[in-house]
Amino acid sequence: MDKVPAIFVSAFVIGGIAIIGWTIFSSERADTVVSVKVPTLSQPAKVGKAAFDATCAQCHGANAAGSDKGPPLVHDIYNPGHHADYAFVLAAQRGVRQHHWPFGDMPPQPQVSEADIGAIVRYIRELQAANGISYRPHNM
Template identity: 35%
Template sequence: MKRRLYPLVLAFLLVPAWAQEGKALYGQFCASCHGAEAQGIPGAIPPLARNPRVQDETHVVQVVRQGLSGPLEVGGVTYNGVMPPMPQVSEAEARAIAQYLKSLGGAPAEAAPPAPRVQGDAALGRALYLGQKPLRNGGAPCQACHTVAGVGFFGGGSLGKDLTDAAKRLGGEAGLSALLTNPAFPVMREAYKGRPLTEAEAAALAAFLVQVSQEAPRPPSLYLGRFLVAGVFLLGLLLIYQAAVWQLRPKSLAERIRSQLRR
């Protein structure tokens, strides 16, 4: 009988420890979007505190590691964003996060009042995206890795995803601001490690991406035409350079003799 009780006692002692570890992991991986108190962002990111969905530990682990896309309803509010997968979170860490969320209760959550946030300047966001204005902490401009339709001569880099519809996928301006302030994506998290965006920069970039998502889509041929123009321009420069090198090259003996005879 005593032997049967040992696993129960051990589990009873370990659950608080798991929840405490989960709280720290939640602060590291989840709080940037869902809030320090798991209250979410009204209309953009669902709350996790007192959310009945988080009582299913298996579901929470799957969502943390594989991501989730809407629409889903929590507390009478419908959310239609996309939570990116976080494979960098181990299964054990995801279970610790799940234990912490379960400790917050399972009664239906009421919509939290909107938290005050910095108003984004779309024009500043465009300059930051293109690198026309440097980021305060020295991070790379978004265009180095990402493309936005119709922005920049060549559109941008191809390492990251196209951000043209990022506002629709990631919870609008509020969701984007939260993600940019504390990135959930492993590559972006590493790229901005020690060089985080300021709150004002994140808000400006979010406002810019919202503006982009509302514009008419640009045809793919736009960039093809730009590449052709750039190619013709570079070819012209190359021909001018070759002509200059040819004129400045050392003359051969035969050329010098012919030049003297012409005189």
């Protein structure tokens, strides 16, 4: 008889933890689509937009605003002081282990050329600048 209350308490605690975890996880995903102001783009950024739309937007959303499959790149986490341009190169070439968002690992994108990656980075940086995201030193 003494085991019955312990089982109920354990089930209640485990259920509560599961509900809290689900709430946190689902709210992180819900907050991953941001509103992006799109500026007049330079010619290199226009090339980057075309490459982004063809290869990145399916996960990172239109105008890098995020989706239910990938995070927004127009976000302060990706400011140049925290993620330098080369971080985007490595992400496309090698993939990325999940570290900021709950989307899982990003696989390598071997179909994207180095020239396209450079143009994509230019596009992302122009979007970021238009949305108030600029270099901030990263302090650990």
